[in-house]
Amino acid sequence: MMKRIYILIVAILAGSAAAAQVPELKPEVFDLLDLDRPGLEQVKALRSEGKDAEAAAALLDYYKNRKGIRTPEIRDVKKVKINKEQQQWADDALNHTFFAHKGYQPSYNYGEDINWRYWPVEDNELRWQLHRHKWFAPMGRAYRVSGDEKYAIEWTKQYIDWIRKNPYVKISKAEYEITNDSQLKDDAENSRFAWRPLEVSHRLQDQPVQFQLFIDSPAFTAEFLTEFLVNYHRHAEHIISNYSKQGNHLLFEAQRMLYAGTFFPEFKKAETWRQSGVEVLNREINVQVYDDGGQYELCPHYHLAAINIFIKALEVADVNGFRNAFPQSYIDTIEKMIEFYTNISFPDYTNPCFSDAKLVTKKEMLNNYKDWSKLFPDNGLIRHMATEGAEGALPEYLSKGYLTSGFFVFRNSWDSDAIQMIVKAGPPAFWHNQPDNGTFELWYNGKNLFQDSGSYVYAGKGEVMEERNWFRRSSVHNTLTLGNKNFETTDSKTLLWQPEGEVQILVTENQSYKNLKHRRSIFFVDGSYFVIVDEAVGDAKGSVNLHYQMPRSGKTPIENTAEEMYFATTFKEGSNFKLECFGPEGMTKKKEEGWQSPAYKKKYKRMNVSYNVRKEAGEPVRYITVIALKEDGGNNPKLSAKFLNKTFEESRLKLQVKCGKDKRTLEYNL
Numbered sequence: 001m002m003k004r005i006y007i008l009i010v011a012i013l014a015g016s017a018a019a020a021q022v023p024e025l026k027p028e029v030f031d032l033l034d035l036d037r038p039g040l041e042q043v044k045a046l047r048s049e050g051k052d053a054e055a056a057a058a059l060l061d062y063y064k065n066r067k068g069i070r071t072p073e074i075r076d077v078k079k080v081k082i083n084k085e086q087q088q089w090a091d092d093a094l095n096h097t098f099f100a101h102k103g104y105q106p107s108y109n110y111g112e113d114i115n116w117r118y119w120p121v122e123d124n125e126l127r128w129q130l131h132r133h134k135w136f137a138p139m140g141r142a143y144r145v146s147g148d149e150k151y152a153i154e155w156t157k158q159y160i161d162w163i164r165k166n167p168y169v170k171i172s173k174a175e176y177e178i179t180n181d182s183q184l185k186d187d188a189e190n191s192r193f194a195w196r197p198l199e200v201s202h203r204l205q206d207q208p209v210q211f212q213l214f215i216d217s218p219a220f221t222a223e224f225l226t227e228f229l230v231n232y233h234r235h236a237e238h239i240i241s242n243y244s245k246q247g248n249h250l251l252f253e254a255q256r257m258l259y260a261g262t263f264f265p266e267f268k269k270a271e272t273w274r275q276s277g278v279e280v281l282n283r284e285i286n287v288q289v290y291d292d293g294g295q296y297e298l299c300p301h302y303h304l305a306a307i308n309i310f311i312k313a314l315e316v317a318d319v320n321g322f323r324n325a326f327p328q329s330y331i332d333t334i335e336k337m338i339e340f341y342t343n344i345s346f347p348d349y350t351n352p353c354f355s356d357a358k359l360v361t362k363k364e365m366l367n368n369y370k371d372w373s374k375l376f377p378d379n380g381l382i383r384h385m386a387t388e389g390a391e392g393a394l395p396e397y398l399s400k401g402y403l404t405s406g407f408f409v410f411r412n413s414w415d416s417d418a419i420q421m422i423v424k425a426g427p428p429a430f431w432h433n434q435p436d437n438g439t440f441e442l443w444y445n446g447k448n449l450f451q452d453s454g455s456y457v458y459a460g461k462g463e464v465m466e467e468r469n470w471f472r473r474s475s476v477h478n479t480l481t482l483g484n485k486n487f488e489t490t491d492s493k494t495l496l497w498q499p500e501g502e503v504q505i506l507v508t509e510n511q512s513y514k515n516l517k518h519r520r521s522i523f524f525v526d527g528s529y530f531v532i533v534d535e536a537v538g539d540a541k542g543s544v545n546l547h548y549q550m551p552r553s554g555k556t557p558i559e560n561t562a563e564e565m566y567f568a569t570t571f572k573e574g575s576n577f578k579l580e581c582f583g584p585e586g587m588t589k590k591k592e593e594g595w596q597s598p599a600y601k602k603k604y605k606r607m608n609v610s611y612n613v614r615k616e617a618g619e620p621v622r623y624i625t626v627i628a629l630k631e632d633g634g635n636n637p638k639l640s641a642k643f644l645n646k647t648f649e650e651s652r653l654k655l656q657v658k659c660g661k662d663k664r665t666l667e668y669n670l
């Protein structure tokens with residue numbers, strides 16, 4: 001008897017799972033559409049006669065024959081291509097193995113009866129991004145390329161399955177605490193992932209692409225169309241009332257509202273959506289981009305993303321005939337943002353891994369520059385980057401400062417053999433920013449010698465959060481901490497920026513802790529070596545730590561001895577440094593665990609070092625670091641340095657430095 005009941009339950013469950021995937025005619029769709037639009041006459045007539053099924057069929061006919069509305073991704077459905085990766089995602093998806101996140105490969109299987117709440121690793125990104133349905137458009141491409149209906153059939157099933165199993169449920173915290181309804185709780189919890197506005201906006205952008213790719217399939221029935229449109233409408237309305245407050249999320253959402261309003265002008269709300277997107281973008285480009293062209297999250301990755309969001313909106317406007325919704329100042333700001341990005345990139349097109357930035361590839365960036373060059377054909381620098389130097393022109397300046405955003409670039413050339421240091425010392429920023437004021441990356445002769453630790457993961461539970469916190473710590477940057485603790489404040493002030501001449505200087509100051517101010521003075525001497533002066537001033541007592549992150553060196557040793565205060569790389573490839581720190585009596589040197597993460601969930605071991613001094617209350621602690629650059633791994637130059645002003649002074653600094661044969665006095669007066 002028990003066994004029979006069990007079988008019966010299984011049968012019901014299996015039956016309901018299958019039924020869940022069958023699209024139903026949604027008559028409410030007719031109320032959402034403006035049936036007075038040209039082309040919808042028949043839909044309107046049938047609807048008014050109460051013939052909903054026929055009206056839906058007429059609507060499908062209308063969409064199949066609709067012309068002139070396009071997304072930039074699919075200019076012509078007959079010329080769709082698919083790459084190997086997309087084909088893989090499409091094929092995996094047939095078995096419910098879903099590509100949710102690059103950092104979690106191979107992809108997880110979500111079960112025969114799809115469990116959209118499966119969370120194999122409690123990283124928020126993994127669960128959020130599942131709801132971006134990144135495999136849907138590739139299934140559409142696979143369908144177009146092969147003509148195989150299996151992709152279309154499976155896509156419609158998964159599309160409906162997702163709707164049925166991911167209701168939007170919002171309850172208050174108090175309600176959540178007291179309710180005994182576990183289904184309600186589970187739905188509310190799930191909605192935080194499935195209905196996060198960023199994910200909703202992702203689907204909003206992607207679904208018009210899927211729509212174009214699948215609409216000719218017999219699996220795309222009139223019933224399905226009504227489900228699709230009602231669901232799509234709900235998505236756009238969800239964004240309108242749940243826009244993120246700020247940052248790149250808001251930009252993504254706005255740009256995608258523009259998509260929604262443009263791609264489905266038949267909705268009564270379409271014009272509202274489109275206007276909302278335009279309005280937010282026109283407003284936010286002024287809020288989120290500083291006057292120097294830096295995006296205010298102070299993260300190269302999101303700076304780049306913001307450029308492409310603004311451009312994508314412009315493209316959609318362009319292909320659909322309303323480019324004049326964006327004023328010239330909008331376009332000028334994008335150009336400034338690109339120049340900013342080019343300046344803070346290295347000669348091999350890679351970027352600093354500051355904040356939550358991942359390492360971009362040259363291929364990716366060449367594609368970006370080629371696109372950007374079409375938009376800005378007269379910009380010599382963009383053209384130069386797009387053509388790898390074959391055309392265009394380099395700017396007349398070398399070093400360049402972005403004082404509002406707090407990014408400073410020292411360079412002696414734009415070529416691969418350049419010496420280039422990028423310093424980050426900016427104002428307070430947001431979630432993707434890290435407490436790293438004063439840190440830098442340094443490129444020399446084809447190699448990045450001081451790479452930022454990166455970010456590794458975003459957020460989640462337990463171990464995931466611990467990993468994130470390791471990578472964002474102040475102490476794993478090239479800067480100064482008190483007791484290895486994170487900065488309490490990240491608000492650097494630029495006291496001096498002198499980007500020209502034989503000795504170029506940056507003086508920047510951050511009140512890193514309530515009772516400890518960090519002043520960092522960087523001298524770029526004769527276009528060949530750096531002198532960094534760190535002064536820790538205030539009442540704080542305790543250990544002051546000056547950190548430097550060594551490059552990944554594999555089996556090649558980084559030369560150092562127990563007694564001496566230097567580290568020197570011994571690479572053969574023509575890019576090496578000797579770094580030596582000169583501090584007060586009693587300074588100790590420590591080798592620590594280090595990691596560098598170029599991409600999500602990817603990391604490489606390396607060595608970090610710190611120079612540590614016990615600070616007594618009131619007494620400033622001062623260090624001088626000299627970084628000499630050289631091609632070979634031997635023949636280290638002799639370095640020395642000493643202060644000529646005996647203690648910290650607010651308005652001046654004077655020191656004497658020797659780097660090999662070069663001996664000189666460095667100073668400034670504020």
Ligand code: MG
Nearest residue numbers: 355434452454
């Ligand atoms: Mg960092």
